[in-house]
Amino acid sequence: MSAPLPHPAPRPPIAAPLWLLAELTYRCPLHCAFCYNPINYANERAELSTAQWIDVMRQARKLGAAQLGFSGGEPLVRDDLEELVGEGRRLGFYTNLITSGIGLTETRLARLKELGLDHIQLSFQDSTKEMNDFLSSTKTFDLKSRVARLIKQYDYPMVLNVVLHRYNLDHVGRIIDMALEMGVDYLELANTQYYGWGLANRAHLMPTREQVVRAEEVVNQYRARIGNKVRILFVVPDYFEERPKACMNGWGSVFLGIAPDGTALPCHAARSLPGIAFPNVLDYSVHDIWYASGAFNRYRGDAWMKSPCRDCPEKSKDFGGCRCQAYALTGDAANADPVCAKSPRHAEVQAIVMQAQHAQNSHPAVAQPQAKPILFRTDANSRRMGNDGKPGDGRSEAADEPR
Ligand code: SF4
Ligand code: SF4
Numbered sequence: 001m002s003a004p005l006p007h008p009a010p011r012p013p014i015a016a017p018l019w020l021l022a023e024l025t026y027r028c029p030l031h032c033a034f035c036y037n038p039i040n041y042a043n044e045r046a047e048l049s050t051a052q053w054i055d056v057m058r059q060a061r062k063l064g065a066a067q068l069g070f071s072g073g074e075p076l077v078r079d080d081l082e083e084l085v086g087e088g089r090r091l092g093f094y095t096n097l098i099t100s101g102i103g104l105t106e107t108r109l110a111r112l113k114e115l116g117l118d119h120i121q122l123s124f125q126d127s128t129k130e131m132n133d134f135l136s137s138t139k140t141f142d143l144k145s146r147v148a149r150l151i152k153q154y155d156y157p158m159v160l161n162v163v164l165h166r167y168n169l170d171h172v173g174r175i176i177d178m179a180l181e182m183g184v185d186y187l188e189l190a191n192t193q194y195y196g197w198g199l200a201n202r203a204h205l206m207p208t209r210e211q212v213v214r215a216e217e218v219v220n221q222y223r224a225r226i227g228n229k230v231r232i233l234f235v236v237p238d239y240f241e242e243r244p245k246a247c248m249n250g251w252g253s254v255f256l257g258i259a260p261d262g263t264a265l266p267c268h269a270a271r272s273l274p275g276i277a278f279p280n281v282l283d284y285s286v287h288d289i290w291y292a293s294g295a296f297n298r299y300r301g302d303a304w305m306k307s308p309c310r311d312c313p314e315k316s317k318d319f320g321g322c323r324c325q326a327y328a329l330t331g332d333a334a335n336a337d338p339v340c341a342k343s344p345r346h347a348e349v350q351a352i353v354m355q356a357q358h359a360q361n362s363h364p365a366v367a368q369p370q371a372k373p374i375l376f377r378t379d380a381n382s383r384r385m386g387n388d389g390k391p392g393d394g395r396s397e398a399a400d401e402p403r
Contacts, residue, residue: 014252014290014291014300015253015254016063016064016065016290017060017063017064017065017254017255017256017290018064018065018066018067018254018255019065019066019067019068019069019254019255019256020056020057020060020061020065020067020068020069020093020256020258021068021069021071021255021256021257021258021268022053022056022057022068022069022070022071022075022084022258023071023072023073023257023258023259023260023268024047024048024053024070024071024072024073024075024078024081024084024260025047025072025073025074025075025077025078025260026038026041026042026044026045026072026073026260027072027073027074027077028072028073028074028077028100028377029074029077029100029102029103029138029140030074030100030102030136030137030138030140030377031136031137031138031376031377031378032125032135032136032137032163032197032376032377033135033137033197033198033201033204033205033374033375033376033377034135034163034165034192034193034197034198034201034205035196035197035198035377036193036195036196036197036198036268036269037072037073037196037197037377038196038271038272038386039196039197039200039382039385039386040382040383040385040386041073041377041382041386042379042382042383042386043382043383043386044259044260044261046260046261046262047078047260047261048258048260048261048262048281048282050080050083050084052262052281052282053080053084054083054084054087055281056258056262056281056286057084057087057088057091057093058091059281059285059286059287060256060286061091061092061093062287063286063287063290065093065256066092066093066094067093067094067096068088068093068094068095068096069095069096069097069098070084070085070088070095070096070097070098071098071099072098072260073260074099074100074102074103075097075098075099076099076102076103076104076108077103081097081108081112082108082111082112082115085097085112085115085116085117086115086116089115089116089117089118094118094119095116095117095118095119096118096119096120096121097112097117097119097120097121098121098123098161099120099121099122099123100122100123100136100140100144101122101123101140101143101144101147101148102140102143102144102147104147104150104151106150109150109151109154110154113154113156117156118157119156119157119158119159120151120156120157120158120159121158121159121160121161121188122144122147122148122151122158122159122160122161123160123161123162123163124141124144124160124161124162124175124178125162125163125168126162126167126168126171126175127162127168127171127174127175127177127178128141128171128174129141129142131167131168131171132144134167135167135168137376137378148160148182148184149182152182152183157185157186158182158183158184158185158186159184159185159186159187159188160178160179160182160184160186160187160188161188161190162175162187162188162189162190163190163191163192164189164190164191164192164207164215164237165191165192165204165205165206165207166204166205166206166207166208166211166356167204167205169207169211169212169214169215170211170214170215172189172215172218172219172234173218173222175187175189176218176219176222176226176230176232179230179232180226180229180230184230185230185231186230186231186232186233187230187231187232187233188233189215189219189232189233189234189235190233190235191207191212191235191236191237191238192205192237193269194206194239194325194328195268195269195272195324195325195328196269196272197375197377199328200375200385201374201375202352203355203356203359203372204374206239206352206353206355206356207237207356208356208357209240209353209357212236212237212240215234216234216236219232219234238322238325238339239339239349239352239353240353241339242339242340242341243314243318243321243339243340243341244318244320244321244322244325244336244337244339244340245318245321245322245339246317246318246319246321247267247318247319247321247322247323247324247325247337248266248267249319250300250319251266251267251296251298251299251300251319251323252266252290252296252297252298252299252300253300255267256286256290257270258281259271261280262280262281262282263278263279263280264278264279264280264281264286264289264290264293264295264296265278266295266296266299267322267323267324269324270295270323270324272324272327272328273323273324273327273333274327276294276295276298277294277295278295279293279295279296299319299323299333299334302315302316302319302320304334305320305334306334306335306336308336308340308342308343308344309336312342318337318340320336320337321336321337321339321340322337322339323337325337325338325339326338329345329348329349330343330345
């Protein structure tokens with residue numbers, strides 16, 4: 001651990017983090033085309049040890065974090081997951097396992113129950129075996145279905161998470177039926193976020209406006225029919241909106257993510273931003289990272305904002321949207337998220353949506369003649385794409401020491 005950081009500049013009061021997300025590993029048996037891990041994950045093999053993770057958890061809990069998510073990659077590939085969950089519970093965290101289900105045997109599930117794991121979020125790619133297995137480039141649908149039954153058998157509160165896009169938005173009714181059959185408590189219909197692999201595959205994944213409208217109607221019909229039997233979260237993909245999402249409820253506001261190698265991040269995708277050296281828990285205390293690092297202070301408050309956000313009455317509602325999306329679409333992370341209709345770059349987002357409209361008559365499982373083939377998240381693709389050094393590859397271009 002380095003020496004205390006020198007004389008941080010006075011800033012408005014900073015609240016403690018509420019949510020610690022431990023991305024235990026980038027290893028994963030699946031190859032999802034929309035994976036939110038960095039494109040160059042295969043070059044990032046380092047992982048914190050069990051003791052190092054426990055130290056991070058203790059520090060974050062001391063700061064005030066109350067919720068602890070274990071994700072990845074696939075957190076179950078770590079055979080110390082049970083030890084980490086046990087320690088998380090002892091520290092008083094509400095613990096959540098975010099998993100594809102692969103590797104969740106009955107023995108492990110029973111042990112996790114004993115240790116007090118609070119909650120499991122299981123992901124499916126679709127309600128049909130064909131599409132589930134196509135999108136993950138694996139044969140995992142049957143196994144996931146067995147895992148879903150086991151999770152209910154062990155009486156866990158369960159969230160079913162299905163990422164939505166052009167390939168499966170028309171299956172929303174069947175996905176809700178599947179959730180009802182499984183007896184899940186909560187169904188998260190999460191429209192694809194266009195970062196990482198999702199951004200690389202945007203031409204394939206972007207739905208048409210008609211698909212989005214139809215899917216929302218179906219969701220509302222189910223909500224009216226089933227009431228609270230399964231609570232359904234459906235968020236319209238932000239490219240179709242006129243205002244951006246309040247990304248992470250503000251940069252460095254509630255969320256503290258720790259990547260497998262110990263890099264601390266204010267959001268999952270933040271490594272895509274150039275010019276920021278994100279601090280590592282092996283070099284700095286979690287306290288100093290959260291309160292005093294240049295990376296976490298970079299987009300706090302509104303002093304960094306440019307026009308039109310700077311003078312906008314809505315800036316305290318959406319914080320100017322998503323920094324990673326602003327960078328990915330405009331090349332400057334301090335610009336307004338161009339999803340916003342007030343952004344001078346909003347027309348480019350509309351053009352992307354229009355392109356999806358033009359492609360609507362093609363069969364979704366067949367690549368457009370003009371489009372690159374769909375890119376599955378594989379180690380080989382990661383090494384090839386990551387070595388190109390394109391924006392979004394997760395590299396930082398310049399040092400930005402914590403201060
Ligand atoms: S999105 Fe798919 S490939 Fe990526 S970590 Fe999750 S299960 Fe693995
Ligand atoms: S101009 Fe900026 S602050 Fe205003 S609504 Fe748009 S993104 Fe939000």
